[in-house]
Amino acid sequence: MGYLEAAGVRKTFEVEEGEPTVAVEEFTLSMAEGEFVALLGPSGCGKSTVLNIMAGFLRPSAGHVLVEGQRVTAPGSDRGVVFQEHALFPWMRVLDNVTFGPRLRGVPRRERLEMGQRFVDLVGLTGFERHWPRQLSGGMKQRVAIARALTNDPKVLLMDEPFGALDAQNRRMMQDELVKIWAATKKTCLFVTHSIEEALLLADRVVTMTARPGRIKAVHEVSLARPRDDAAPAFVTLKRELADLLQQELPEEAGRVAGAESRGKRP
Ligand SMILES: Nc1ncnc2c1ncn2[C@@H]1O[C@H](COP(=O)(O)OP(=O)(O)OP(=O)(O)O)[C@@H](O)[C@H]1O
Ligand SMILES: [Mg+2]
Structure with a gap:
């Protein structure tokens, strides 16, 4: 039994007219504790749907998700989530954003602030504790979002x-920072991306999905030591292999262009 398990997950969305959309089908994945998995696939293939089901924001139409054997039915502090748009509270300073979860759980102020400071330091924001989100760059806001997810000491980190x-x-x-943070915390991470390079820089395993309805198309182990060199022959070989796989999932014309780009050529 894996630490994070998805078994036979399927998701259909009702639409106002016509057939329901099948977003994800037969999605089965077992992750070990401390493992970093990247979920890779073309736009619209159901990556966010899978992540939202794992987070408990969406209920699967069939199948289930387990975290340490416990069935996921709702969001919970055992799963930290980080989205593309930094969902920070604009009216809270950095440290208050980071310690929001512990405050909600009634952790005493002193303990909460110590904990918050530890994670602010970990994500490289020392000195910015009293800044407002609007005073931060995009990358800094994402650091805050990661620190905030970590202060709940989640079992699993889900990143979209x-x-x-x-x-x-x-x-x-x-990406380099995240590798360091992951090495320091050893969290079990599921990381959604449509960048092949990003997946290969970060993950222990890359799970590639088909176009909608999203199913698992292939799973690649990445056994290269970190920090990874994107010019290393093994990296380049894997990158080409994944580019070919993804290209098969794109409409013909778009596929030709995207395939050429991911190989560093102009179409
Ligand atoms: N709430 C919803 N209602 C209806 N259809 C939805 C809903 N959410 C997602 N879908 C559909 O499910 C499919 C998968 O969407 P999803 O957002 O999971 O894709 P994705 O792989 O994350 O795409 P992207 O890379 O563009 O973020 C799409 O066809 C989308 O239109
Ligand atoms: Mg998405």
């Missing part, structure tokens, strides 16, 4: 394209 809105340079920096 958390660096998708960042420019290339910041994104790369945050």
